[in-house]
Amino acid sequence: MTGNIALLSGVVLFSILAVLAKDLIKSAISLAVASLLLGILFFLMGAPYAAVFEISVVAGLITVLFMLTIALTKTDGEVRESKAVKIVFPLFFIAFIVIDVLVMKNLLPKIQVLAGAAETGTFGEVLWKQRTFDLVGQLAVILAGVFAVLALFRKRNKDE
Amino acid sequence: MSETWFVYLGFAAGLLAVGLYTLLTMRNVIKLFIGIEVVSKAVSLVLLSTGFARDHILLAQSLVISFIVVEVSLVATALALIINIYQKTNSLDVRTLAKLKG
Numbered sequence: 688m689t690g691n692i693a694l695l696s697g698v699v700l701f702s703i704l705a706v707l708a709k710d711l712i713k714s715a716i717s718l719a720v721a722s723l724l725l726g727i728l729f730f731l732m733g734a735p736y737a738a739v740f741e742i743s744v745v746a747g748l749i750t751v752l753f754m755l756t757i758a759l760t761k762t763d764g765e766v767r768e769s770k771a772v773k774i775v776f777p778l779f780f781i782a783f784i785v786i787d788v789l790v791m792k793n794l795l796p797k798i799q800v801l802a803g804a805a806e807t808g809t810f811g812e813v814l815w816k817q818r819t820f821d822l823v824g825q826l827a828v829i830l831a832g833v834f835a836v837l838a839l840f841r842k843r844n845k846d847e
Numbered sequence: 848m849s850e851t852w853f854v855y856l857g858f859a860a861g862l863l864a865v866g867l868y869t870l871l872t873m874r875n876v877i878k879l880f881i882g883i884e885v886v887s888k889a890v891s892l893v894l895l896s897t898g899f900a901r902d903h904i905l906l907a908q909s910l911v912i913s914f915i916v917v918e919v920s921l922v923a924t925a926l927a928l929i930i931n932i933y934q935k936t937n938s939l940d941v942r943t944l945a946k947l948k949g
Contacts, residue, residue, distance in 0.1 A: 695855070695858040698888065734908040749922050760929065784860060818913070835927070836923055
């Protein structure tokens with residue numbers, strides 16, 4: 688459990704670094720490290736497939752996409768963030784956590800536990816037999832993403 | 848209901864706070880998008896830790912994988928939009944978008 692808490696703290700710390708870092712490249716790398724730690728945590732929780740997806744897709748592919756966007760949108764003058772952002776952050780963070788803990792302490796025990804026996808079978812059976820309809824949705828989402836990117840980058844006609 | 852579940856939920860709340868703060872205060876479009884990514888990390892952590900606490904880790908795992916696929920699609924589309932915005936306005940400041948007309 689101590690290792691898990693250390694990993695969780697790492698995820699939160701690197702996320703904070705990703706958000707507050709001035710350099711966008713450093714932000715993207717911090718985000719990738721946070722994803723990597725989250726992937727290791729998933730692996731320790733007994734979810735190896737989710738861990739593989741988290742590490743390869745979120746820490747790998749999304750970071751590459753971020754880097755590409757940062758390289759393609761190099762500006763001379765950087766966007767100036769408000770100076771108060773870094774000062775107010777700790778206050779907001781602590782206030783949010785305190786309110787969240789107070790609300791959830793009363794709310795969580797009221798949630799009823801769903802009836803149902805413990806899971807049997809393998810991951811493949813759950814994914815392909817129980818959640819088959821989800822896969823159709825995933826295909827639709829991927830196609831929508833592909834068409835959106837194609838539409839955004841299409842070449843203009845000569846007469847336009 | 849285990850004590851460990853509350854620990855996971857607490858850390859997920861921390862991630863959510865970081866992401867929401869970014870979305871509320873930052874001006875750089877790419878930074879805003881990094882905020883959305885942090886929020887999505889919180890969501891996948893909540894999904895998987897709930898499955899872990901309730902002994903439904905396989906179901907939670909398949910949901911997390913679906914979520915990651917959706918997330919990648921979202922990232923690709925949004926980054927393409929950001930590049931298009933940059934080509935139009937030559938800036939990444941979100942305030943310039945408010946000045947667009949037509």
